[in-house]
Amino acid sequence: MMERVYNFSPGPSMLPLPVLEQVHKELLCYGDTGTSVMEMSHRSKMYLEIFDASVAALRALMHIPDTYEVLMLQGGATQQFSAVPLNLLTASGSADYVDSGNFAHLAAKEAERYGAVRVVASSRNEQYRFIPALHTQVFDPKADYFHITTNNTIYGTRYAKLPDTGDVPLVADMSSNILSEVYDVGKFGVIYAGAQKNIGPAGLCVVIVRKDLLGRANQLCPRLLNWQVQAETGSMHNTPNTFAIYVAKLGFEWLLNRGGVEAMEQVNIEKASILYNCLDQSKLFKGTALPSDRSRMNVTFVTGDEAKDDAFIKFAAKAGLINLKGHRSVGGMRASIYNAMPVDGVRALAACMKDFEAQNA
Amino acid sequence: MMERVYNFSPGPSMLPLPVLEQVHKELLCYGDTGTSVMEMSHRSKMYLEIFDASVAALRALMHIPDTYEVLMLQGGATQQFSAVPLNLLTASGSADYVDSGNFAHLAAKEAERYGAVRVVASSRNEQYRFIPALHTQVFDPKADYFHITTNNTIYGTRYAKLPDTGDVPLVADMSSNILSEVYDVGKFGVIYAGAQKNIGPAGLCVVIVRKDLLGRANQLCPRLLNWQVQAETGSMHNTPNTFAIYVAKLGFEWLLNRGGVEAMEQVNIEKASILYNCLDQSKLFKGTALPSDRSRMNVTFVTGDEAKDDAFIKFAAKAGLINLKGHRSVGGMRASIYNAMPVDGVRALAACMKDFEAQNA
Numbered sequence: 023m024m025e026r027v028y029n030f031s032p033g034p035s036m037l038p039l040p041v042l043e044q045v046h047k048e049l050l051c052y053g054d055t056g057t058s059v060m061e062m063s064h065r066s067k068m069y070l071e072i073f074d075a076s077v078a079a080l081r082a083l084m085h086i087p088d089t090y091e092v093l094m095l096q097g098g099a100t101q102q103f104s105a106v107p108l109n110l111l112t113a114s115g116s117a118d119y120v121d122s123g124n125f126a127h128l129a130a131k132e133a134e135r136y137g138a139v140r141v142v143a144s145s146r147n148e149q150y151r152f153i154p155a156l157h158t159q160v161f162d163p164k165a166d167y168f169h170i171t172t173n174n175t176i177y178g179t180r181y182a183k184l185p186d187t188g189d190v191p192l193v194a195d196m197s198s199n200i201l202s203e204v205y206d207v208g209k210f211g212v213i214y215a216g217a218q219k220n221i222g223p224a225g226l227c228v229v230i231v232r233k234d235l236l237g238r239a240n241q242l243c244p245r246l247l248n249w250q251v252q253a254e255t256g257s258m259h260n261t262p263n264t265f266a267i268y269v270a271k272l273g274f275e276w277l278l279n280r281g282g283v284e285a286m287e288q289v290n291i292e293k294a295s296i297l298y299n300c301l302d303q304s305k306l307f308k309g310t311a312l313p314s315d316r317s318r319m320n321v322t323f324v325t326g327d328e329a330k331d332d333a334f335i336k337f338a339a340k341a342g343l344i345n346l347k348g349h350r351s352v353g354g355m356r357a358s359i360y361n362a363m364p365v366d367g368v369r370a371l372a373a374c375m376k377d378f379e380a381q382n383a
Numbered sequence: 384m385m386e387r388v389y390n391f392s393p394g395p396s397m398l399p400l401p402v403l404e405q406v407h408k409e410l411l412c413y414g415d416t417g418t419s420v421m422e423m424s425h426r427s428k429m430y431l432e433i434f435d436a437s438v439a440a441l442r443a444l445m446h447i448p449d450t451y452e453v454l455m456l457q458g459g460a461t462q463q464f465s466a467v468p469l470n471l472l473t474a475s476g477s478a479d480y481v482d483s484g485n486f487a488h489l490a491a492k493e494a495e496r497y498g499a500v501r502v503v504a505s506s507r508n509e510q511y512r513f514i515p516a517l518h519t520q521v522f523d524p525k526a527d528y529f530h531i532t533t534n535n536t537i538y539g540t541r542y543a544k545l546p547d548t549g550d551v552p553l554v555a556d557m558s559s560n561i562l563s564e565v566y567d568v569g570k571f572g573v574i575y576a577g578a579q580k581n582i583g584p585a586g587l588c589v590v591i592v593r594k595d596l597l598g599r600a601n602q603l604c605p606r607l608l609n610w611q612v613q614a615e616t617g618s619m620h621n622t623p624n625t626f627a628i629y630v631a632k633l634g635f636e637w638l639l640n641r642g643g644v645e646a647m648e649q650v651n652i653e654k655a656s657i658l659y660n661c662l663d664q665s666k667l668f669k670g671t672a673l674p675s676d677r678s679r680m681n682v683t684f685v686t687g688d689e690a691k692d693d694a695f696i697k698f699a700a701k702a703g704l705i706n707l708k709g710h711r712s713v714g715g716m717r718a719s720i721y722n723a724m725p726v727d728g729v730r731a732l733a734a735c736m737k738d739f740e741a742q743n744a
Contacts, residue, residue, distance in 0.1 A: 025417060026411075026412065026417050026418070027416075027417035027418060029417075029418050029422055031422070031423075031424040031427070032424070033424070033622070034421065034422055034423060034424060034425060034622065034625060035422060035424070036418075036422050037419065037421060037422055042410065042411055042419055042421075043411070045410060046407065046410045046411055049403065049406060049407045049410060050387075050403055050404070050407055051387065055388075056386060056387050056388035056390075056703070056705075057387070057388060057390050057397075057705075058398065058403055060395065060398060060403075060583075060584040060585075060630070061390055061392070061395055061396060061397050061398055062392070062395060063392040063393070063394070063395060063396070063706060064395060064585065066392070066706070096457040096458045096459065096462070096586055096624075097457045097458055097462075097607055097621075098457065098607075098621045098622055099621070100606070100607055100620065100621035101457070101458075101605065101607045101621075103606070104605030104606065104607065104608075105605075108605070132605075132606055135602070135603065136603070216621075216622065218622055218625075222421075223421040223624075223625070223626045224421075224425065224622045224623065224624060224625045224626070225457055225586045225587075225622075225623070225624030225625070225626070225627060226586075241496070242496065242497070242603055244462065244465030244466075244469070244493075244605065244608065245461070245464070245465060245493055246458055246459075246461055246462045246465065247465075247605065259461065260458075260459045260460070260461035260462075260577075261394070261395065261459055261577065261579055261585045261586075262585065262586070263457075263584075263585060263586030263624065263627075264395060264579075264584070264585045264586070265584045265585070265586070265626065265627070266586060266624075266626070269421070342417065344417075344418075345424060345427070
């Protein structure tokens, strides 16, 4: 077997090696069941134990109150771009969105098809280099909800502070930084997150929804997108992504064993600091995000010279540091350093940047 | 490791052992990539090779003409219960449905939310023991489509002959018998199938759609459910279920190596015959489906005595034959014998039935 590489992909991305090793160990036969998890009926006792343990571990990690449902759905966060308005945009028919990046923009565009969408703040014209300033006086107190994207994968930005939306439910796409830092779930109406960055394999979306927000769906909401239907059936209105939920469970347990989100947040601050310190000291590499809004999960940087960017990406790949190419809309480099990326991987990248700079001074 | 059992679950169900062994072999490191397939970006070259090979293998197996798109979507067949009317129920606004079982019924119920649904034939009042007679003179020649369920998992029935719907596109939920017998794809407008019975792990739905049927979607169709959007983005409007598509690829290749669907159909006829012969010769066990419409995938039977049914299910489980309990709406037993179930597993079940009958005469 080839040596494992450090994979800085924005998602799907690295999984913790102990998780992969556990999956490997029980792939052909789970416990004494004589079957693979992939072969288990989703309604069988053996599988329901896995499912329930997965939800319980996520509840423990995020300290999710009993007043919230935890749904394990298919379709990824993009499906929730439709599901959010189909489930919630039904009273005043108007919602507030913050346009802080590409996915935030797409979420608002999709919601516009189902009601009135007010973009209350945007950094689109500044290449999304920062989280736009939020002035509560422009928020609509009658909005059905207020939508944010807590971390912007492509642009490497993160909300340092959550907006105060009063009684308007705060709905957050947390795909790229869920479980990476402590959030008070009680401050949100809905949190949703595609799994393929900080949870597990692609094809799974976690939706955490305050129970009083159920039962408001648009008449035309497809049944499978209706949170109330999924809550009533324990996320099993139809067969869920059983295998991804199992791998997610192992990931949740790995995180609990490491001290939970509280401990992981400290590691993530350290990891991000290593790279941002490296950028701030470099004469070659420059970070693209405003320092106050820098993401801890996605570190974006450029040399200012496309040929040098390409040369660095190749140089890093030779050292086993792969998928550092930035998104086409930003260019340059992006290092995605989710929970599963070890500190050693980040140190290796920083060392590689210094080596490259020394050779290209 | 415990010995593998014969798993007669209706789905998720058995996967071919060589497929599981291949997954096991490359789980920690795929080829020389240094990563697991679960960790690969869906837009990376290494993953796109897997994706393209998966679609190509399915095209080869089913001889899918170039005039059809093959989509690899999330949400399972149940999501297509909504997607079918949202994509197609837009011209006359009326569709014909055949009510041949529980899932057929649910498909029609969901479609009713988006337009006029005519149930042109039903066996609901006869416990779905057969495929209802189809009289073409009652078909609506102006219907946007005509919907059938080619195999009814719960009731153990199968269309022995497809209806002739003329110019009206035939839309088929083929979840429980896709790849089990030869179908002429050219006779269908749309074929869809959840993966977890005859394709691979749960969380994946294959949609095969004639290209001229794209572009008709309802204005309120969620983008991710819009077949045209998915066709234009190669099933990657967002991150697909990358791992399930990879396991499906291995399953497709396994089937190609065994002679394709043509060869598998002969094996399936043999497997079903072993069990139906056993039922027809038994004084204890009785099949529940009308013989002319018997499924080759799901064999449903009862003793007529619930206590004896339970005793048999336990007797079989002790012999390593698991998940034989029938659906609660039918009771008794159901043996799901998809492609991955070896002939030996079916022989073992027949032998077990004879043993039980001898001991309970």
